[in-house]
Amino acid sequence: MQIYHIPWINTPVRTVLAIWHQLTKTELPVSGAGQWQLPQTPASAVAGQWQLPQTPLGQWQLPQTLASASTELAKCSVLMRERSRVEETIHAMQRAGAGNLQVISDFDMTLTRFAHNGKRVPTTHNILDNRLLINEDCTKKIRALLNTYYPIEIDPSRSAEEKLPLMVEWWTKVHELLIEQRIRKDMLAQAVKESSAMLRDGYKVFFDHLAEQQIPLLIFSAGVGDVLEEVIQQNHVFHPNVHIISNYMDFDQTGVLRAFKGQLIHTFNKREGALSHAAGLTELQGRPNVLLLGDSLGDLTMADGVSEHENILTIGFLNDQVEERKESYINSFDIVLVKDETMDVPNAVLRHITSSGNGK
Numbered sequence: 001m002q003i004y005h006i007p008w009i010n011t012p013v014r015t016v017l018a019i020w021h022q023l024t025k026t027e028l029p030v031s032g033a034g035q036w037q038l039p040q041t042p043a044s045a046v047a048g049q050w051q052l053p054q055t056p057l058g059q060w061q062l063p064q065t066l067a068s069a070s071t072e073l074a075k076c077s078v079l080m081r082e083r084s085r086v087e088e089t090i091h092a093m094q095r096a097g098a099g100n101l102q103v104i105s106d107f108d109m110t111l112t113r114f115a116h117n118g119k120r121v122p123t124t125h126n127i128l129d130n131r132l133l134i135n136e137d138c139t140k141k142i143r144a145l146l147n148t149y150y151p152i153e154i155d156p157s158r159s160a161e162e163k164l165p166l167m168v169e170w171w172t173k174v175h176e177l178l179i180e181q182r183i184r185k186d187m188l189a190q191a192v193k194e195s196s197a198m199l200r201d202g203y204k205v206f207f208d209h210l211a212e213q214q215i216p217l218l219i220f221s222a223g224v225g226d227v228l229e230e231v232i233q234q235n236h237v238f239h240p241n242v243h244i245i246s247n248y249m250d251f252d253q254t255g256v257l258r259a260f261k262g263q264l265i266h267t268f269n270k271r272e273g274a275l276s277h278a279a280g281l282t283e284l285q286g287r288p289n290v291l292l293l294g295d296s297l298g299d300l301t302m303a304d305g306v307s308e309h310e311n312i313l314t315i316g317f318l319n320d321q322v323e324e325r326k327e328s329y330i331n332s333f334d335i336v337l338v339k340d341e342t343m344d345v346p347n348a349v350l351r352h353i354t355s356s357g358n359g360k
């Protein structure tokens, strides 16, 4: 007898089969009690074992997108508080289709890698640490500020309320230092080229797939918008479906940095930006399902501007201080990816959500 095996740890076979039948839209007979009954093949079904349809080669068939999502979610770097809620949400989003979906993502250390070959990958702020743009003294000051405030940003023993004024202090001091340097707009592209900025493995599939499916991607970043745009431009993924909310530089007529535009965005005030900016974006209207990606608990408020949302699935990258922060991440995000430098899980989830359903 062949043994039916799905690498979705602890998932009852019946659940997977029920989802599979929903996906293939075949009618399943319903028992008197309203329970799904799965078709049995009398000759080979032993003690209530259910069979999946076989290919001519005798391989068990499972919809490829579901198999791939389940394989990704079964990795030991994937943590979930409530697996059944994740499955139900993904399934509901898949039924609603690509036309009802929007993706909201943080940028630094979410779409970009946290580290590569044991070295930290620079954030958009840190990409500016280049002699083309700032002098040595400024570099020293910005690094000292990073060493002071970054540990506070990720400290699990402090509340967001406690961190908030300190984050404003950090961002404000750094922006003032950058303005003093009279950074030139025409040097930004070269600084990005010379940097070791890196998007996560699988980024191209992620961006291209969303563009093909005409799913809006809102990148909501407390980094530097001009640098962020240059990073995605140089990686050839700045597609028309991409919208960005971030801290943008304000250059004077000669192309010299003189200020930062609009209200400051830092890690713990994204809710305000979501309500004032994201909520007004027409491209996001009428899309009640949200896939949200972030690396900070502050990122969870990025979808607060979505009115009449139906399903929100949150994926959190836990890059740093893993043991100290694991519990709070599991309690806050639906899916937590521990030290995962790839887009494999978001890509598998997206592939499945967009595998069929009602396009708009």
Ligand SMILES: Nc1ccn([C@@H]2O[C@H](COP(=O)(O)O)[C@@H](O)[C@H]2O)c(=O)n1
Pocket: 106, 107, 108, 109, 123, 124, 125, 126, 146, 150, 153, 170, 171, 174, 220, 221, 222, 223, 266, 267, 296
């Ligand atoms: N001077 C600074 C200020 C912040 N950062 C880091 O950038 C991240 C913000 O960008 P998101 O795209 O993640 O919103 C934040 O997590 C800070 O750690 C920095 O490197 N330098």
